[in-house]
Amino acid sequence: MTTDREKIVFAVSEALAAVLRRDQATIGEHTRLFDDLGLDSTSVLEVLMRLEDELDLEFDTDSLEQRHFETVGTLADFATEQG
């Protein structure tokens, strides 16, 4: 389980780094998506698509809630639920 979780957290931070043009090394599990990284509504869809590609899953976009986008960790949890 730990390995899966680490893999998902890595994929989330990689997707965020690519979309928001940040250094992935500065993004950790507790990094806040809006406050620390400046994620906006326009970028969310692109992040989700990258995660679908990377993790081979399909998001139910209707179930997106604010709590899923608090931190890298909460988005990783959401991705785990969708898997």
Add this chain to the structure above:
Amino acid sequence: MQDFLRRLKAAVTGSPGTPLVLLGNFEVEERWAGDVPGLPKMGFSTSSALVNRMEEFTLLLGGPDDHVLLKEAPDPAYLDHLAELGIGLPRILCAARHDPQRTVTQDVLDDPALVAELTGLAARGAWLLTHGTSDLEEELARRTGLPLVGPDAATCRAVNSKIYSRRVAADTGLRQAEGWVAETVGEFEAVAAQAKGLLASGRTVVAKDAFGVSGKGILVVRDEQRLDRLAGMVRRRAFKHEEDRVALLLEEWVAKKADLNYQFTIARSGEVRFDFVKEALTEDGVHKGHRIPARLDETQVAELRKAAQVLGERLGADGFHGVVGVDAMVDPDGGIYPVVEINARSNMSTYQLRLQELFLGPGQVALARQYPLRLGRPLPYADLRRLLDGLLFVKGEGPSQGGGEGLIVNNFATVNAAGPAEGAHPVEGRLYGLLIAGDRHRLDDLDRRIAGRLAEESERSTS
């Protein structure tokens, strides 16, 4: 002198002296979108408290004979400063309860005493000038008896759709990027297949929400796999909700040298008047301000004036009157894309007009800007005024007082709109202003110095 507003009043209400009630319901697009699915998105907004306070822009559009509806009274020090500059302000009417998550219209509708007062204004001949009209503003007009300056909500919504823009451009022969519209899932899948042809030839595609706010609700697609992903998301959502409708566009993502925003007004008689063109400053597709005047030659301006006339006649025939803003682009060779999207509402640039009329002297240049702030505690206007000492607008010498330079804040409410509550983590704010200077160099220098001082304040406020 208020040329624009007097002209608008005459064109739409029949008299340049009609008192207006101004309502700044920004991002009315959210309401227009309703339940028709666009691009998959989060069911929440992180900036609604801030966007809802953009209603304060109306304060500097109306004149002393007008009224403005606000969510909360402006900072008294801000009002004092505007009075010092000699700006005759409209009468301010505030809703009894300001809920940060609600639009100004919702706050007003929830205040029976204010609705009654507006009913009295209607009886004395006032009209309602909305930012844009949705069902909520229509309800306010109905409950108060205030006639709307523009057409009904259904017409505004239809005209504001990017699908309408594409169809009108095609019908009238105005240049636009290659693209397709989709109103059902099946249509979207069909146009996605066509768009793959563009991707296969190395070009880039952009998917847009027909009712997206400018700069939001777009997705840049660079490969077929990503387009398949998007189509999959749209299809799955439709299947889950048994909802076949969508409101989406796919277009080629064309190269551009500059973004433009121009405005025209359509009188009830159908007469079209070109108001202005400004250069829109954007960063990653998100609006950051305007440059006045736009860097265009006479031929380019003439082409835009002609497009405004063509569009105005078509919109008038389709039942629209009032203020129309159009986004346009200049391609790398100087060619014009005269209609990227039609906005059936006022625009950010509309709210700068009165300040331009009052303070922009001959030969002067202006920059409308928004500066981001990150605040750990509220920033009162008096503190901001001290912070920006030496950079704020000062009128020129001489009897005309023309030729003044500096920054005039044209929305202060958005600075502290998102909080912050004591002890909470820092929140984002925005300061909007119009910068005026004698030349481009002085203007850009002023802009840099203001941005620098505000960045220092953000640093102090959050440390």
